[in-house]
């Protein structure tokens with residue numbers, strides 16, 4: 001893995017045990033993110049993106065369980081920390097923004113109270129200093145009239161404003177890593193573009209690494225330096241975004257790219273045929289096989305591991321990933 005990564009994840013696996021059996025939601029993922037860079041994580045609904053994010057920051061509870069892996073941040077493996085220790089790291093060194101800000105903001109506290117309490121709970125600063133910082137943050141994330149906003153409750157704000165408050169709150173402690181799980185999916189396109197542009201600006205300012213989960217490939221193309229394509233709980237392709245978009249190496253990545261319109265493109269759209277497998281009983285071979293137009297007998301032997309293609313690119317396919 002590259003030497004200057006702030007976050008290094010290796011072989012992370014998480015499962016849920018229920019009456020129907022064991023759901024292998026995340027099945028051994030490995031990736032790294034450098035300071036100031038964005039990793040875009042894409043894949044169809046249910047492929048394990050959110051569970052992966054929650055696993056990174058110690059937010060998986062029963063019936064979920066992390067069965068293996070290491071998550072290195074700042075010289076410590078987050079998976080070895082006590083619940084108290086991980087709570088300290090969360091927010092301060094690694095922050096989260098989710099799709100629905102209404103469930104993340106406290107409905108009975110004003111924006112000002114929530115922001116200042118977050119700052120005071122993690123840092124030894126006076127209330128007045130925390131308030132000053134809160135005002136500055138609201139302005140930084142592009143919210144007009146921060147003084148007035150501080151006195152408002154979440155339900156008095158639009159979805160876009162709430163999401164900006166959430167981002168402000170996530171950035172209040174200047175984390176080294178921001179995990180953003182579909183941060184703008186619920187918003188209309190123009191608000192989405194503004195928020196993403198602000199996020200990029202703040203990232204530059206703070207040198208923060210971002211893990212951006214989205215099923216919008218346009219957002220990934222605009223934001224990500226690197227991409228991880230997930231399928232059935234595993235990363236099937238990983239590498240520099242521009243190169244993966246220009247010449248996808250895995251049959252699933254190719255299908256994913258063909259299923260979305262390209263700006264100004266004239267090719268016909270092709271939805272991906274079939275359904276992703278249930279994560280309850282994954283085969284011992286390539287999970288994409290039932291949908292793969294290139295599948296052959298050799299694909300039934302083993303689960304293909306990520307293999308290096310050179311130039312930082314990795315593909316998990318027994319055809320090797322070349323086109």
Ligand SMILES: Nc1ncnc2c1ncn2[C@@H]1O[C@H](COP(=O)(O)OP(=O)(O)OP(=O)(O)O)[C@@H](O)[C@H]1O
Pocket residue numbers: 016018023025043044045046047048049050051052063064215279
């Ligand atoms: N609390 C839970 N209990 C049991 N299974 C769960 C739980 N949370 C998630 N799963 C399962 O884990 C798998 C991965 O879910 P996850 O939410 O990570 O998908 P996702 O890639 O984020 O999808 P989406 O794009 O729809 O957000 C799914 O099969 C889901 O049913």
Ligand code: SF4
Pocket residue numbers: 250251252286287288289290292293294295296299304316317318319
């Ligand atoms: S291993 Fe075989 S089935 Fe799987 S993606 Fe590659 S070609 Fe398709």
Ligand SMILES: [Mg+2]
Pocket residue numbers: 049050051181
């Ligand atoms: Mg999700």
